[in-house]
Amino acid sequence: MLDHRLVDGYSANMFIAAWADITRSITPSMIPSFERSYLAPRSPTVYSPxxxxVFAPFVPPSNPDNINLSEEEEEEEDDEYILINRIYYVKGEQLKNLQLLASENGCRRSKLVAFTSFLWREVALSMEESGEYNEACNVVVTVDGRRRLSEEEGEKKEKLMASHFGNVLSMPYGSKKPQELKEMSLSNVATVVQEFLQSATTKEHFLDIIDWVEDQKPRPLISKAFATGEMSFSVSAGQRFETMDQIDFGLGKLTFGSCHVPSERKDCFC
Structure with missing residues (x-):
């Protein structure tokens, strides 16, 4: 189980890769760093509004109306939610085609931005078909701050941040109604995705997060998109994770790996 209060996907992957190396009596290629001094907040703390x-203090959900529900009524309520884990294989050529469509406005978009834009619009269309056309549809894209925080800090800081074990994520998001996304071309949707991503890809943004989190302690935090109660899903590229053909637990190289979302989770993750 991965808990974002402790680690992010990058750190979890670092652990799995090291675990695989140790099972074969090999020194892990990357020794995790638990040094926190280089993530210390500024004094005084300062951050952009x-x-x-991006983030909000977490408020536990309260359902006073459900306190006295019978077991049968609880089961009926649970039946409203059906969790499905699906695995899709998308060919490289299809991603390239999406990238071309997302770049039609003259600005070249990354494959991540192109895929996120396509998925966002498809989810919105499914909402409209089910009659939820007036509700917001939110998409979150996770951004790793390790490389950003080490910008212009030298090779030593870069190596320390690359091996940092913890959570160094930002979770910017976009919000549109299904009808809005339906009327937009893929390239226009990609422009919206690029705009909300752009603000979260700077060193200053992650320094602001460190200071903001310091001022929020000890309150737990949550992605703003998931705090709204609206339809929200997140997309994570995992581009810097250890690739499958490098992980071997002694039984041969892995050929496939994926994530599982527990049944108690109600959010959507891709």
Whole structure:
């Protein structure tokens, strides 16, 4: 189980890769760093109000109306939610075609931006078909801050941040109604995705997060998109994770790996 209060996907992958090396009596290629001094907040803390558009203090859900539900009524309520884990294989050529469509406005978009734009619009269309056309559809794209925080800090800081074991994520998001996304071309949707991503890809943004989190302690935090109660899903590229053909637990190289979302989770993750 991965808990983002402790680690992010990058750290979990670092652990799995090291675990595989140790089972074969090999020294892990990357020794995790638990040094926290280089993630210390500034004094005094200072941050942009834009951080409030990314994270929010977590408020536990309260359902006083459900306290006295019978077991049968609880089962009926649970039946409203059906969790499905699906695995899709997308060919490289299809991603390239999406990238071309997403870049039609003259700005070249990455495969991540192109895929996220396509998925966002498809989810919105499914909402409209089910009659939820007036509700918001939110897409979150996780951004790793390790490389950003080591910018212009020298090779030593770069190596320390690359091996940092913990959570160094930002979770910017976009919000549109299904009808809005339906009327937009893929390239226009990609422009929206690029815009909300752009604000979360700077060193200053992650320094702001460190200071903001310091001022929020000890309150737990949550992605703003998931705090709204609206339809929200997140996309994570995992481009810097250890590739499957490098992980071997002694039984041969892995050929496939994926994530599992527990049944108690109600959010959507891709």
């Amino acid at each position: 834009l951080i409030d558009n």
